[in-house]
Amino acid sequence: MGGESVRVDTWVWGVRLAKTRSQATTACRAGHVRVNGATAKASQAVRLGDEVRVRQHGFDKVYRVTGLPVRRGSADEAAKHFEDLTPPPLPRVERPAEIVRDRGAGRPTKRERRDIDRLRGRDGEG
Template sequence: MADGSVRVDAWVWGVRLAKTRSQATAACRAGHVRVNGATAKAAQPVRLGDEVRVRLHGFDRIYRVAGLPTRRGSAAEAARHFEDLTPPPPPRVERPAAILRDRGAGRPTKRERRDIDRLRGRSGED
């Protein structure tokens, strides 16, 4: 596009957020790509400074367009075309990996079962 813009699917593919151009187009069709807060169609133009949100692997990633790639290049080259604005993920809550019981102790009692459920984060009032 002559006015300093690129199709959003070509940009997503060019900065290596999608492996193929058709995957980038499919992501746009599925509503996984947003430009400046609005769901983007594949042919929508992106310009310098636009905010692009892409849903990858179940998480939203937020990018600011810093360059318009004309072709798909190396990862280092692609990194120059965006700023990653994604906030860091929240810290993981450490839980005990397993509740250990003595071998041969038999089945847990009702009280032990409630304690186990409480440790696993389950509520007893299902």
């Protein structure tokens, strides 16, 4: 290998986007891998400069091919073969640390329950 192109499943596996070559092939068959916007078959060739989209954990990751790995290497070695173009995630919506209930809304508190019982004439009966 190491020529002008490699198979897309080999590239996905070689840059450590899939743990095994068969997982990379399965991802291609399922339509989770796109090359330059088109759904890729496992045997499709990937060349330098191509844009590869891989669906991982429910999100699309976008990569530009900057190298063609001859074999699967370390994570540092794999990082030399792609450029991550994935846009940053949207900021999370801030939630209040504690939910504040308006007085009179929802279930009555213990104190409110005693007041209601007193109004209804059920003071200490029980």
